[in-house]
Amino acid sequence: MIGKIIPVIIAGGKGTRLWPLSRASAPKQFIQFAGNRTLFQATLSRVSDTDVYEAPIVITNEEFRFLVAEQARELDIALSGVILEPVARNTAPAVAAATIYAASRFGTDAIVQVLAADHEITDIDEYFSAIKTARAAAGAGKIVTFGITPTEPATGYGYIEVGKALPTGVSLVKRFVEKPDRANAEKMVSSGNFLWNSGIFMFRVEQILSELSQLAPEVEEAARAAINDGKQDLDFFRLDETAFSRSPDISMDYAVMEKTGNAAVVTASFAWSDLGSWDAMWKLGAKDExxxxxxxxxxxxxxxxxxxxxxxxxxxxxxxxxxxVIASEDAVYVGRLEDSQNVGQIVKHLSSFKKTAALTETHPTSYRPWGGYTSIFNGDRFQVKRLFVTPGKKLSLQKHHHRSEHWICVRGTAEVTIGETTQTVRENESVYIPQGEVHRLANPGKILLEMIEVQTGSYLGEDDIIRIVDEFGRN
Known part of the structure; x- marks a missing residue:
């Protein structure tokens, strides 16, 4: 009997193709584009059926660790582990490290499904039908990739040419095709023998580790050393930076799928998009007349x-x-929908100038393990922020050398420590923190705490924080 599937969610990308909403420090997988869930949360929900899946493993960038933990907590979804990549090394090293980690938790006979955190998938019945087929084929020793039935000659996706059908319901992979030009995309779609390459995989742990050791030994060796020399940090597992950095920067397709003789593809007819452009967002949206x-x-x-x-x-x-036409708090993008695959070009241009580089890196709203803040207004020697603190969370006990702060409670109840005194600050009440004074903000309540913070002083940078006590292990 085949056991439950181990979902591995890759959530470390810093893509900016949906700029200006998506930034390097706030990528699309953690942003709500529609509804009340982020793409990452939608992916978590998709693998939450405990009859089919074990608790997921997430591999992400260190910078996003608290976003991962908080967004999983919001859905009350337990995680088997959160693996932190010290450097970006593409999908093959990420998959290798997560698979070795899964082997230590679930054994080498376990079946792993690799998913991206930023894909949009509908038609859940069709999704689970494809999962069932892929699981049987993976149990039989195939490395299964999911091919999506194309609905148009898209040039933003790679393609898979389908080979001989197998008794398990999957087909052999004849070849992979890079993102084509329009003419070749039209030919492939009209032939009826090509599928979009979704980048979703399923395999037995023992099978993929064997393939990696043969076809991409440097990837497997670096990942194994990064796990062996890594360390647990609170709820996260940190890969060893020296070891992981030795891995080649290579995708799963290049490292394994294009070389192995065990590649198979399951034809999936569910609606799918990698939401890689504003054009893709438009195609999925509800259109007017x-x-x-x-x-x-x-x-x-x-x-x-x-x-x-x-x-x-x-x-x-x-x-x-x-x-x-896309407007964020601090930037507006206007362009033709058909050119929206090329937003990266304008992001690269903006990042090359000191005056505009920050627009590609940081978002006015920044998330922290306790909640986050939104920059509202910046002036000469002052700035205004909206702080939001999750119920039960608290900021570090800290002080500032160059600024004082005024806090006004606009929602919820705050517990404020200033020096040796702790007081309760309720809605429509305020408190003043002098420059250099040790202080802390906490939310003891059951609802989100919102504060307006007015900072004044000679220097207002985020690095003017001296943390004295921090429950999240930050310096």
């Missing part, structure tokens, strides 16, 4: 086949066709 998708504070007039999104300022679009 003019083919427009509007999200948040947006109005479109005499406009068709366009996508507009704003969370803050109201965006009005008039007399245009086939455009994307």
């Amino acid at each position: 003019s083919g427009n998708v509007a999200s948040g504070n947006a109005t479109l007039l005499n406009t068709k086949n366009s996508f507009a999104m704003s969370r803050h300022s109201h965006v009005a679009v008039q007399g245009l066709d086939g455009v994307a």
Whole structure:
């Protein structure tokens, strides 16, 4: 009998293809684009059926560790482990490290499914039908990739040519094809023998480790050393940086799938998108009679086949066709939908100038293990922030050398420590923290605490924090 599947969710990407909402420090997998869940949370929910799955393993960038933990906590979904990558090394090293970690927890006979944290999948019945087929094939020794039935000649995806059908319901992989130009994409789709390459895999632990040791030994050796020399840190497992850095930067397709004789593909007909562009977001959205998708504070007039999104300022679009207009708190992107695969070019351009580089790196809203903050206004020797603190959480006991702070409670109840005194601050009440004074903010309540913070002083950088006590192990 085949046991439960071990889901491995890869959530470390720092992609900026959905700029300006997605930034290097706030990538798309952790952002709510629609509804009340992030893409990462949707992925967690997809593997939450305990009849099918064990608790997932997440491998992510160290910078995102608290986002992973908090977003899983919000859904009350337990994790088998959170593995932290010290450096980015593409999907093959990530999969190798997570698989070796899974072997120590679940054994070498376990079946692993690798998923990206930022994919959109609907038609859940079809999804689980494909999972069932892939699990049987993986149990029989195949390394299974999921091929999506194409709905158009997309040039933003790789393709898989389908080979001989096998009795298990999967087919052999004849070949992988890189992202094609339009003409070749049209030929492949019209042939009916090509599928989109989803980047979802399923395999037995023992099988993939054997393949890695033969086909990509440097990847397997570096991953194993990174696990062996790694260490547990609170709820996270830190891969050893020296060992993991030795791994080649290589994808699973290049390292294993294009070389192995055991590759198989399951044809999946569920709706799928890697949400790699604003055009992809538009295609998935609910369109009006003019083919427009509007999200948040947006109005479109005499406009068709366009996508507009704003969370803050109201965006009005008039007399245009086939455009994307995306507004964040501090930047607006306007471009043709058909060119939205190339947003990375403008991000690269912005990042090359000191004046605009921060727009590609940091988001006005930053998340911390206790909640986070949004920068509202910056001035000469002062700035205003909105702090939000999760119930039961508290900031570090800290002090600042160059600034004082004024806190105004606008929602919830705050527990404020200043020096040797602790006091309760309720809605519409405020408190002052002098420069250099030891202080702490905590949320003892059951609802989100929101505070407006006004900082004044000669230097207001985030590095002017001297942490005295921190429950999250930060310096």
